[in-house]
Amino acid sequence: MTVQKTILEIRDLELHFPVRQGVFKKVRGHVKAVDGINLDILKGEILGLVGESGCGKTTLGKSILQLIRPTNGNVIYNAKDETVDLCALSDAEMSAHRKNLQIVFQDPHSSLNPAFTIYGSLQDPLKKYGVKSAKERRRIIGDLLEAVNLRRDYMDRYPHEFSGGQRQRIGIARALLVDPELIVCDEAVSALDVSIQAQVLQLLLDLRAKRDLTYIFITHDLSVTEYICDRIAVMYLGKIVELADAEDLYKNTLHPYTEALLSAIPVADLDRKSNRIVLEGDVPSPMNPPTGCPFHPRCHKAIAKCKTHIPEFKISVNNDDVNHYAACHLLDET
Amino acid sequence: MTSDIALSVKDLKTYFYTNNRCNKAINGVSFDIRRGKTLCIVGESGCGKSVTASTIMQLLPTLSRIEAGSITYHAERGDIRIDQLARNGAEIRKIRGAEIAMIFQDPMTALNPVYTIGFQIEESLKYHTDLSLKEIKKKAIDLLRDMGIPMPEKRVDEYPHQFSGGMRQRAMIAMAMSCNPKILIADEPTTALDVTIQAQIFKLMDKLKAEHDTAIMLITHDMGVVAELADEVAVMYMGNIVEAGSVDDVLRSPKHPYTRALLDSIPVLGQGKKQAIKAIKGATPDPYERPNGCSFAPRCDFATKECDVMPDEEYISKSHRIMCANYKAVS
The missing domain is CATH 3.40.50.300 (P-loop containing nucleotide triphosphate hydrolases)
Structure with a gap:
């Protein structure tokens, strides 16, 4: 395999929301929604989150695109001709780069304006990026609707006339309008029925091949990620706990949280009776995370060290695969 | 059969x-x-x-x-x-x-936000059984405990918004199973x-x-x-x-x-x-x-x-x- 170009370098990204309470709105703590993320995104890959x-x-996805400004850290974007730190840009400077970085939102019902026709909603980005003639805009939108397997004349209809799957495809078409390099898909298929979900997944894969796209695919469904993603990052309480090639993550799971997550998925296969690890309790509050490893109160393998020390996120030592990262003390024990 | x-x-x-x-x-x-x-x-x-x-x-x-x-x-x-x-x-x-009892899909809309979890579980017990109010309260706490909710004595007097999604769903099941x-x-x-x-x-x-x-x-x-x-x-x-x-x-x-x-x-x-x-x-x-x-x-x-x-x-x-x-x- 050829060495892939790194399109985004995320360094120590932090996003802490202040929590204000009382009469004087004093800051009483922070919700650490994104807490020190380091991640490289390679050109042409699908990275699952x-x-x-x-x-x-979702907050990580939005802070990468500067839709919510991160409180700390850098997002270095290697564009075709220049390298910029997105976090250091002003909003106006950022808008020039938004052309290359797009997002598909989770809920296709609330992300299209019900008062506009599809053409009305989709023409805005084209206007902004310099397509002056309305005829030209109609041509581009028409071509894109056809690219996502919809009919050209659908552009004069309103969002309520479409089914969920069609609306999600319109959302994808909107992201593609300005010919981006990277698309963040935030739970793009979660709201869809399985038969429609398969259509949209196939479409995403086709488009990647045709248009040389890179995806960050945010989802909670691990069987979908396994099917579509090249690499998968598992997050817990604002931190990445495991990052590996998709196949490796399933075959050679290192972190106990990933293990529990994988075992909890019901599989439509009667021959595979799983030895399920049922996690106790809920995700702790991100305002007041546990000391040490954030996962230790629910972990079935926790040792004394987990309560006091935060495990380092590093290349796993007990196998030769250099691409497998994990943050767990147990990996040092063996 | x-x-x-x-x-x-x-x-x-x-x-x-x-x-x-x-x-x-x-x-x-x-x-x-x-x-x-x-x-x-x-x-x-x-x-x-x-x-x-x-x-x-x-x-x-x-x-x-x-x-x-x-x-x-x-x-x-x-x-x-x-x-x-x-x-x-x-x-x-x-x-x-x-x-015949039913568990609904969305526990946030199926639970009434202005009544405590305990009240909503006790409601069906009041209607369908002859237990005294004291016994009913005890039963509601036992049900929550069976569902694996920590500190049921305290939780029984809390409102739905104080519960997480999973706990609300468990409270719904407790209600259905009461x-x-x-x-x-x-x-x-x-x-x-x-x-x-x-x-x-x-x-x-x-x-x-x-x-x-x-x-x-x-x-x-x-x-x-x-x-x-x-x-x-x-x-x-x-x-x-x-x-x-x-x-x-x-x-x-x-x-x-x-x-x-x-x-x-x-x-x-x-x-x-x-x-x-x-x-x-x-x-x-x-x-x-x-x-x-x-x-x-x-x-x-x-x-x-x-x-x-x-x-x-x-x-x-x-x-x-x-x-x-x-x-x-x-x-």
Whole structure:
């Protein structure tokens, strides 16, 4: 395999929301939604971001695109001709780069304006990036609707006339309009029925091949990630606990949280009766995370060290695969 | 064999009437729920799974009607025809909550935000049992403890917004189980929850089934859940049960093209990228403009002329039935 170019370098990214209470709105603590993330995204790959609700996956996606400004850290973007730190840009400077970095939102019902036709919603990005003639805009939108397997004349209809799967495809078409390099798919298939979900997944894979795209695929569904992603990062309480090639993550799971997550998924296969690890309790509050390893109160393998020391996120030592990272004390024990 | 059947539904038809149009939401559905067994109803959104549940519970909206068919509840004191009881009459209210209980999909909208969790659990105990208020309170705490909620003595006086999603769902189950119902209807109980919490809820439901011999009807769209929990499966499409049988029948040797397509369209964990997932072409038809014959025919790869008339239900083995004109061609 050829060495892939790194398109995004995320360094120590932090996003802490202040919690204000009382009459004087004094800051009483921080919700550490994204807490020191280091991640490289390679050109042309599909990176899966998985975790339970509240683990910060969506916030990470949005802070990469500067839709929510991170409080600390850098997002270095290697564009075609220049290298910029997105976190250091002003909003105006950022808008020039938004052309290359797009997002598909989770809920196709609330992300399209019900008062506009599809053409009305989709023409805005084109106007902004310099397509002056309305005829030209209609041509581009029409071509894209066809690219996502919809009919050209659908652009004069309103969002309520479409089913969920069609609306999600319109959302994908909107992200593609300005010919981006990277698309963040935030739970893009979670709201869809399985038969429609398969159509959209196939579409995403086709588009990647045709248009040389890179995806960050945020989801809570591990069987979908295994199917579509090249690499998977598992998040827990604002931190990445394990990062590996998709196949390696399933075959050679290192972190106990990933293990529990994988064992909890019901599989539509009667021959595989799983030895399920049922985690006790809920995800702890990110405002007041446990000391040491954030996962230790629910971990079935926790040792004394886990309560006091935060494990380092590093290349796993007990196998030769250099691409497998994990943050767990148990890996040092053997 | 009839003794272990808790509830039987025969040729049930429920229609909705809006704007002079008729939506045949359930169009002739038959199944049995057995004691100590789980029946899973699977299907995509809009196929009539939830309407089936609300028909059994008599929770249908006013603009709908049970058009034909019967729902028979086999109680210890004799058979009761639920479809013939007066809507919200004394009899159905006696059964509902006490003998047939329901868990709803979204615990945030199903719980009343202005009453404490304890009050909402105690409510059905007050109505259905002769226990004193003190005993009722104790029972509510015990129920919460059984559901694995920490510090139930304190939690019982808290409001729904103070509970997390998984805990709310467990409180809902506690409410449903408060009077030891004979039948539990769970309408997508874990769809809104994370897989780790879902695993906790399933463990709980299995325990209830084993301890109280409860008959469970579980509505889901997730084939994985079916493989995990079901004893029997019914696959619904556009208001019909297109295939039904034991979990072995349906998952190991699916005969209906829809069941097969559904199973082919989901990525299975542990098979990596090599698996070929096949999308089902098109989308579910408009419920007001149903195809004349088999409702799956427009999306079916095996459709022939015979599919223009509604196929009959056919038993291909003692437990396995199917609604397809040319299922032989499929296998």
